[in-house]
Amino acid sequence: MEAALSGLMALADPNLLILIAFATLGGVLVGALPGLNATTGVALLLPFTITMDPIPAIAILTTIYCAATFAGAITAILINTPGTSASATTCLDGYPLAQRGEAGRALGIAAVSSTLGGIISVVCLMLAAPLMAKAAYNFAPPEYFALTLFGMSMLATIGDGSPVKNVIAGAFGVMLATVGIDLLTSIERFTFGYNELSEGIPFVPVMIGVFGISELLVQADRLHIKRKQVIMKSIRLPSKEDYKKVWRTILRSSGIGTFIGILPAEGATVASMIGYNEARRWSKTPEEFGKGSLEGIAGSEAANNSATGGAMVPTLALGIPGSPTAAVILAGLMVHGLRPGPTMFTEQSDFVFAIFWSMLLVNILFFGVGLWGAKLFARVTLIPIQILWPIVFIFSIVGAYALEQSMMDVWIAIGAGIVGFFMRRYSFSVVPLSIGLILGGMLETRLGQSMVMLDEQWWLMFTRPLSLLFFVLTALALFGPLVWGLLFKQRKPIESTGE
């Protein structure tokens, strides 16, 4: 309670409040701009926060995360282009509604659902994260190793690529994390004599490269896409009838989104898809879905925004990112010398609660900003990418340089950008690579500590109940879909024979 109050007091600083307000504007802008999303926005803005104190720095990053996730709905509804992948399902009903001249009503529902979803998830974050941290406080290295492995295994299911490709990308990230001086033995590995690499491959330039510069190359192939905005008369807040129709959907999707967010690596995109599907399944009028259903917009938007709060639970409590954007925020925490995990809740509880309160605040702020500024932000989406992306490139390069003031980081960012582009081209997601890079060091350290603790008898890890549980969950995450697919394939012909 005391920590919650002192966290709130930290947020009472007027400078910080102004900063959060500007970051909300910036986040909505980032979410609305073509090709930019919450992850890229946070990665690009991370270098700007280096000189700041940890509270404002991380508050800005989480603000951008929440606001950009909401803003994807603006472009989804007005130009049928999701600003972020998490808003892809919002297009399905938002755009048809906008075409019928009800863009304002669609935006109103999206803003209300996002705000309520966000607030519910932050409240869950405030309650669940300290409990999870408390539970993890007594974890020994084998449990931590098994838990981190479970976090990594969840990467297999992200995106629409093949699980094998996702695991290869994640393992490649872990491999990159081994570059530099081995912390356990002080032996240099893969440095090729470069002093700059002795501390390892820095996270931030890699993030900027794989999310920012690779996107520039992707955008080069999308120059032909023309964006056309639907005319919007005025924003309309949902009526009493609208609320009656969607309140159950908002609550259900907020629960789904928060739960999906808490799962390591699964973010807002998966949450919005499940939220949308469940909204359709429970709806009394499922035939309206895809033609402008208010429940469809509410289901998708409440789920994707609630995933933001959920994703911060494992990020702060365990040091395992709950989503791709949370992975970049985790990198930001490390850059500021903070160590996310159970000890953070005892040693830096003021900081943790200040972040919780700032997330709550931004969920209220973007309601106003998004609702009344939607018309303006929708125009921003029409900025030609011929002007936007060269400027994004300048910020990417200068941001990569600024952290360590080293040209090596610039070359790393460009290299990561080109590698990221080719990975995406051949359906390897770049998200596992970045999460692997962040978690790789932790994975190796915990394995080394476990080996010392268990006297080099690694198989003893399977005799510890909690680590065994995480190993089983890891196996389920990796092989479950495969087994399920095989069972499903086998069952189908039996069913058809029966018919």
Add this chain to the structure above:
Amino acid sequence: MELQKQSNSLSRYLIPIGIIGFCSWAFWLSTQFDRVPPILKRGMQPSDFPQLVLGLIICLTILLFFTDKSRPPAALSRVVQSTMALLIGFVLIAEIDLFLGLGLFAAALSAIWGERRIGALLLVGIAAPVLVFFLFDGIFEVRFPRGVLTTLWYG
């Protein structure tokens, strides 16, 4: 049609072979790491973990080779090729001056992507790099590497 087939099989073989080749090379490099005496090794030799991960990648790539049914992407468009060439040009010019490289890259990229308005080209080629330079130099106190243009400011 025949050419497309050839390109499909090339990409089907090249990607896994490239990954396995890279991992094998990295694995060989890891065998060259110094080893520590048993008393200092603290559970693992420095090469153990990288070798474990590289072995996993190689196994998964072999699995991918037999299971991947995805179609290879279309050939790189001319705009993407030009953008990549510009990136290489940027790397070379940035050695002379980072902001000269940024300005030229931004203006050239904008032009290659179809921008013809002089005002817009000046905005991305001159105004944006200058503003970013002063933002980082003045507010964030970042010192950029000395080059042809930055020396004019730093003296």
